[in-house]
Amino acid sequence: MPSFDWTKLADWEHFLEPLIVPLCILFGALAVGITLNKLINRRIRTHLDIEEGTWHYVFINAMKGVPISLTLVVGLYWIVNTIDIPPSLTKLFSYILFTVIILSITRVVARTVNGVVEMHIERSQERLPKTTLLSTILTVVIYAMGVLVVLQYYGISIAPILTAMGVGGMAVALALQETLANIFSGLHLILSKQLRIDDYIKLSTGEEGRVTDITWRFTTIVPAGESNMVVIPNQKIASSNITNFSLPRRDMAISIPVGVAYDSDLDFVEKVTLEVANEVLARVDKRVEQEPLVRFTEFGDSSINFKVILHSSRFDSQFLLKHEFIKALTRRFREEGIEIPFPVRTVLHGDAAEDER
Known part of the structure; x- marks a missing residue:
């Protein structure tokens, strides 16, 4: 039976002994930082009612996780400057200390920049689209600078690295033409303000839905009344004819044709129709500010025709609005004795037709 080599165990103990205290300090600092971070976040959620899209929200969101970084920095500084450890470990911990400081600052800067950009988008009258593509690009650029x-x-x-990235970038660009085309197409859609999040669009290829x-590669839309998501490459959208039903305004006018009998009291018909329209709007789409309208249009073959003009706050809300309005108007007309006539045709056969001639 081979004997255990105790000299190797002694070597390992000699190697690990200088690391015991520094590692204990690091784990202790990390535990304190995590605890402080949880306590601060809990207190903020409990005592502060911060509205998203404000400077307070941007600042607090950017500072999330900072207590962990600060305690880690303090622990590393303590190790480097107060504990007697070999020069090689001192240099290693110095590198780690600098990396933690720079990456912590980079993270705070990235969150702050993204928060300020999103806040500007929310407040801007130009209403640029708020998408993950912009935040992803900004985050990648800021973190690349930190690295x-x-x-x-x-x-x-870093000069050779930048040179290699430039040369390698050309090769990557040739290999990933379709991916890069989708990225730049997405940027084009955002900067040209053709699309915004929550817009309802229809492409010339037939796809339609809410954005x-x-x-960085795809645009996702959800068709009205469906729970399935349609994923479309940005390049395809940029090259298609787009009908944006949410521009220049998100709300839209809906015209519903109605006809009543010739012996109807038109003033009463208008009054009842407006009452039904207001009741349906208050129940189905409360965000509508425009009042409904009734406009008589023509003397039809068997009815006096008019149009009810309703406003919908969103394109895909119109279907439910029409559905509920037609049901409610039909029910109310029957209660009030208002007749909705239907065309009547007289068909003549055989001798009756000859006599008619």
Whole structure:
């Protein structure tokens, strides 16, 4: 039976001994930071009612996780400056300390920039689309700058890296033409303000629905009345003819034709129709501010025709609005004795037709 080599165990103990105290400090600092972060977040949620899209919200959202970073920085600083450890470990912990500081600052800057951009989009009269594509690009650019700063501190020259990225970027661009085309098509859609989140669109290729997001490659839409999501490449949308039912205004006018008998009291018909329209709007679409209208249009073959003009706050709300209005108007006309006539045709056969001639 082979004997255990106790010299190897002694070597491991000699290697791990300088690391015991620093690692204990790091884990202790991390535990304190996580605890503080949870307590602060709980207190903010409990005592502050912060509205999304304000400076307070941007600041607090950017500072999430900062207590963890701060306690970790304090622990690393304590290790580097107060504990007697080998120079190699001191240099290692110095690198880690600098990396934690830079990445923490980078994270706060990225969140702040994204928050300010989103807040500007919400408040801007131009109403640029608020999508994940913009936030993704901004985050990648800011974090890339932070990584370059860290590499420069490590003594790694970033000039060759940038040169290699430039040369490699050309090769990648050739290999990923379709992906890059989708990215730039998505940017074009956002900056040209052709689409916004929550717009209802219809493409010349037949797809239609409400826009839920514009990502770096796809635009997702949800058709009216369905729970399924349609994913369309940005390039396809940019090259299609788009009908945007939410521009220049999100609300839209709905014209519903109605006819009543010739012996009807038209003033009473108008009064009843407006009452029904207001009742349906208050029940189905409370965000509508425009009043419904009734406009008599023509003397038809068997009825006096008019149009009821309703406003819907969203394109896909019109279907439920029409559905409820037609049911409610038919029921109310029957209660009030208002007749909705239907065309009557007399068909002559055989001898009756000859006599008619």
